[in-house]
Amino acid sequence: MLPRARSQEGFGLIELLMSMTMLNIGILALVAAFQSGAFALQRASKISTAAAIADIQMERFRAMNYNSIALDAGLFATDKNHSPYKDDLAFSAGQLTQTCASPAPDECKPIRTLAGPDGKRYEIDTYIISDSVATGRTLKRVTLVVRDAEALTARPLARIASTFDQATGS
Numbered sequence: 001m002l003p004r005a006r007s008q009e010g011f012g013l014i015e016l017l018m019s020m021t022m023l024n025i026g027i028l029a030l031v032a033a034f035q036s037g038a039f040a041l042q043r044a045s046k047i048s049t050a051a052a053i054a055d056i057q058m059e060r061f062r063a064m065n066y067n068s069i070a071l072d073a074g075l076f077a078t079d080k081n082h083s084p085y086k087d088d089l090a091f092s093a094g095q096l097t098q099t100c101a102s103p104a105p106d107e108c109k110p111i112r113t114l115a116g117p118d119g120k121r122y123e124i125d126t127y128i129i130s131d132s133v134a135t136g137r138t139l140k141r142v143t144l145v146v147r148d149a150e151a152l153t154a155r156p157l158a159r160i161a162s163t164f165d166q167a168t169g170s
Helices: 011-062 073-079
Strands: 111-115 121-132 138-148 156-165
Touching: 011 121, 011 138, 011 156
Parallel strands: none
Antiparallel strands: 111 121, 121 138, 138 156
């Protein structure tokens, strides 16, 4: 018959080891939660900045004469093959183009890159197509897509579209 071990030696060390392991798991979960929150805030910041940039650019189009709303023909010829510009849903080979002044104003550029107020670089893709309504009037539909110029993915951060009517001048 073997003697039963009744000694309590070493149990304090095992309890300490188990409590440290559980504490470690809790701390790691908190760190992961903070990191996830930081990524969400960064993404929200980029999206709101991109939306503001798109609004500012669209206001520039609203201030223009109806006949001036078009893309520069020379720049479109080179930019139309650039991915992600050509892969966007708003892309059409029949974009409205004309010869713009040299150098082309920002509103005439199909693709342009600028630094946002947050110091990050954004790409603004401009699409302008001719559209018509049942009354037969010709309209111009301007779509602006803002992307993160530094990201490896070309996912749009903001998209805004507006229709301009020659009859109303807007």
